[in-house]
Amino acid sequence: MRLVRGLLEGTRRGTRIALGVVVAYVLLAVFARWVAPQPVQDLRSLDLMNASLPPAWNPEGNRAFLLGTDEQGRDILSGVLFGLRLSMGVGFAAVALAMLIGLAAGLVSGYRGGWLDAFLMRAADAQLTFPAILVAMLLDGVARSVLPRSVHETLGIPVVIGAIALAQWVPFARAARVGTLVEREKGYVQAAQVMARPWWSILVGHVLPNVMGPIVVIATIGLGNAILTEATLSFLGVGIPPTSPSLGTLVRNGSAYLPSGAWWMVVFPGLALAGLVLAVNVAGDGLRDGLDPKQRSTVS
């Protein structure tokens, strides 16, 4: 992919390390089932005798449960791996969806102009005044009340993805719109118009590739935010249904035992989460610099 190579060219070592970390996370998540020492999803394998064990290097710990166990005897390490999968999956999906919505809105808005453009931009402005968390919470609440419980359980994940995407589409739309306005005036677009190509074909074939640069940067920032938002929603209990716990849910569960000193139930999922978002943020920062050397690096 020319775009990827172009992006990577201008980057510094720190960025590449961060990207490597992200890739490592992705691999861990994808292969969780094989990497995880314990089959956490299998309820029958749980033994309450293993409940609340501290990490393996602690004298009371058990080598089989490297990072300790929770109050039901579930291995923290395995739980983290599976939770990573969910957190990352939701994050990626939400950003992808937001990008899709934003691109569609921005491209069309910039190209057609007129009342559609004005309306979309007003809507975007208005939505920006509302922080993402509230939007997501509200949407989840609506879904929860409108949908009967069983439906909500199965649809839980898509609802969260949709909520986060809805909160994030605006920057994509803005960037796409600006890019489109610029490209629209350029010769090759007018040439295509003369050749009577349908407008949507022009948009996708010509305008889109030129707009992708800044879009990718927004996507990386958005990814970090999406993962954090999902984790926060799950922590608050309005996110993914707890049957398949994400990292946020794990922290939520573990927080109840924090006062009694069982720190590992909170710290390890939390560290995994923070590490992931940190890597994504550093990578995003670096990509932004690689893309536009004029923009000062915010890292150094």
Added chain:
Amino acid sequence: MISGIVTRLLQGLGVMLVVGLLAFAVSTKMGDPVNNMLGQNATTEERAAMRRELGLDRPFVVQYWRYLGRVARGQLGVSYRLGIPVGELLQERLPASVELSGMAMLLTLLVGVPLGIYTAIRRGSWLSRLILGGSLVGLSVPTFLIGLLLIFLFAVQLQWLPSSGRGQVVSIGPWTTGLLTASGWRSLLLPSITLALYSLALLLRLVRGELLDVLHSDHVRFARARGLPERSIHYRHGLRNALLPVITVAALQLGTLLAFSVVTETVFQWPGMGLLFLQAVQFVDVPVISSYLLLAAVAFVLINLVVDVSYRVLDPRVRSTVD
């Protein structure tokens, strides 16, 4: 300038009406108030009577109009969950949120801005790199995790600070404040730090970015060429130009703080509006939800208005009409 403000006010009003409409629509679609009030075993006639009484048999527009009327008079309904008038609930919880957010905003400004300036002026020093690295961490660690870790360290292990609640509060008229007691302050410390961290990191990086930009601009170069002292260049010419966009963002941060207060209030069991909203969403307590949304909309519109006005006041280019 006045016409600009009026335009903004009207736009704000428009936003509020739309939000009000949404809030109302949500409240009619979410759950059945008749069910909630009469329970499962009410008869059909009782339900019909209730519907007439509540005006639920009228067309949507009429309902909306009456809803607006009620809101204007301060009648925001009664909480499904607690059975208390929403207005009372809001009054009870508002001071807690305001103090928390206010404190967090103060921290963000007092720490974020100077650190941002430092990292711009002393670029490349190890301390700058440390601060920037720290800011990146601050943006990556979820708020709830910070709160939990702080609680674990200071409340559970060291036992220096309380892990929840507001401490002792003093009532002054309709307001309750924790700022007049030692325990109030001790309870405020951890939550406000937790809440402030994310926006602090954000503001720090923003100030740095803007200041660096300005310091490389033509007019700063000319100021240097004229032999003006470095200090004057950094603060008079550099900072004032850089702060303009920063003010906008800082004010909008207030909005973010209000939103994230939900998380912080949950972690610290802080009796504020955020926690109220969360509980309302979980319970589907519609009157509270819609009232909270309205209040939030009002707050955000006000904030945006203030930002707009201040921009006009501070930037002479926007201010002047003709020459």
Added chain:
Amino acid sequence: MSVALDGLRVSLRRAAGDVPLVQDVSFQIEPGRVLGLVGESGAGKSLTAAALIGLVAPPVQITAGQLSLRGRAVKLDSVEAVRPLRGKEVGFVPQDPFTSLDPLFRVGEQLVETLRAHLPLDRAAARERAIRLLTDVGLPSPAERFEHYPHQLSGGMRQRVAIALALCAEPPLVVADECTTALDVSTQAQIVSLLARLVEEHGTSVLLITHDLGVVAELATEVAIMYAGRIVERAPVGRLLRAPRHPYTRALLDAVPRIGGTGAGALPAIPGAMPRPGELPPGCAFHPRCPRASERCRAERPPLESVGDGELACWNPLEAGGSGG
């Protein structure tokens, strides 16, 4: 007292080795005289200007050079030595009047600030002086304009303010870096005549950096031509325009469109492009584009030597007194 620059060297410091950007630039300017520094983009003119006020930032560095004015000699390779010169001994007029003034401060405020940075004046005295300066540079209704913000002034007016700012401390040397380039032609003419008048009145030495030969013809007393970081010819303005000796100067003059024209045909552009720093050819830097290049030109770089009323660095110059051949 005349102002003299001796042996300026500016280089780009790199791990792989320094790249020279400006080499062996020296000149002398008498009071009330204007030296035009002319050349294509990238020749090193602006860098020379920046070096004189110490606005050169790493990795670009001044590696050698000495500026003598008011009886003192200052080594330019030390930032500490150069900093006190700014504004006080060396004034600077920037290129773009639209971005050079701080938009958040009133015009008068910026003048007062600069005056008080260099002279022991209280606010009232500084204000008086500022208004006098504004009158001096021909700004209409100076007392009124004192209270205005930069965006309320036209480009020409802003440039007048910039000139006033440069003259605040009555420096013996003023460096004008392309200060007419961003203006329209009629405003340009006004600024040029303003500068001519000021130079005469204040007895300042001026280094006029420009690529516009028309401005040079109007304002300069002497002209130095820069190519690839070095001066290749220096001569009094009249003689240079009539009978240049360096082929590059000849080519530059030929490339200027003249009313009446040089006859039918295309404007003679100089073939090729100026070599970038670090990519200089052996011998004379101009030889690949020179119609008079000889073997010696390709092998050995001609040194800058005194000739008659100026200086010249060429093995095969045009005949003195002739206009071609």
